[in-house]
Amino acid sequence: MKKTKSFKKNIGEGHRKRLRERFLQSGLDGFLDYEIIELLLTLGTPRKDCKQPAKEAILKFKGLSGVLGSTIDQLQEVNGIGPSNAFGIKLFQSISERYSKEKIEPKILLDSPKLVFEYLREKIGREQKEHFIILCFDTRNNLIVNEVSVGTLNASLIHPREVFGLAILRHASHVIVAHNHPSGDPKPSKEDIATTKRLVDAGKILGISVADHIVVSKDEYVSLKEDGFIT
Numbered sequence: 001m002k003k004t005k006s007f008k009k010n011i012g013e014g015h016r017k018r019l020r021e022r023f024l025q026s027g028l029d030g031f032l033d034y035e036i037i038e039l040l041l042t043l044g045t046p047r048k049d050c051k052q053p054a055k056e057a058i059l060k061f062k063g064l065s066g067v068l069g070s071t072i073d074q075l076q077e078v079n080g081i082g083p084s085n086a087f088g089i090k091l092f093q094s095i096s097e098r099y100s101k102e103k104i105e106p107k108i109l110l111d112s113p114k115l116v117f118e119y120l121r122e123k124i125g126r127e128q129k130e131h132f133i134i135l136c137f138d139t140r141n142n143l144i145v146n147e148v149s150v151g152t153l154n155a156s157l158i159h160p161r162e163v164f165g166l167a168i169l170r171h172a173s174h175v176i177v178a179h180n181h182p183s184g185d186p187k188p189s190k191e192d193i194a195t196t197k198r199l200v201d202a203g204k205i206l207g208i209s210v211a212d213h214i215v216v217s218k219d220e221y222v223s224l225k226e227d228g229f230i231t
Helices: 002-026 033-044 051-060 064-069 083-107 113-125 160-169 190-206
Strands: 131-138 143-150 172-180 209-216 221-223
Touching: 002 033, 033 051, 033 064, 033 083, 051 064, 064 083, 083 113, 113 131, 113 172, 113 209, 113 221, 131 160, 143 160, 160 172, 160 190, 172 190, 190 209
Parallel strands: 172 209
Antiparallel strands: 131 143, 131 172, 209 221
């Protein structure tokens, strides 16, 4: 019996070692989603097998982004993921978001819907509630980001005075607004379109243009400018 336990332990340690060597050689290239989570779990689990909990987490939360976007309590619903593991996963997510933010913001290259999407996907693309974001650009093209509201996008929550009050305060020359669809479908609703038109009209009066309204999910986006709702 002791030999069997020792044999299993050696197999597990060898597997972990191979995972880490793969990462050190090539980063995450070639890693499956569950292997990324497995690698994270090994950091907080000295000896237990982490492959099965990683696979269960990917299945339960429907992919890597779902795992990273889950709460600590939700993560611990997976057998084999404890408080330390869940903390490690959330820490990794937060570090990734901070890195992405710091990497892109100083360059201020948000001059296309795709680039705006890449930026916002890390901020709100995985959120499980709707978040409304305003991006204000001043005359020097410096970017300011501010969360206006959390909750369903509707006229009672998103009022032009909130959006343009911030824009005026920050001396913005134009703004881009955006929000996420937690459902994963970025197709704008009638309320999204109506809100966009109201903001565009208010911006024309104030002399601060609404350059775009972008709806994002974790994998896709829709630009209301590209779809002809902003002219």
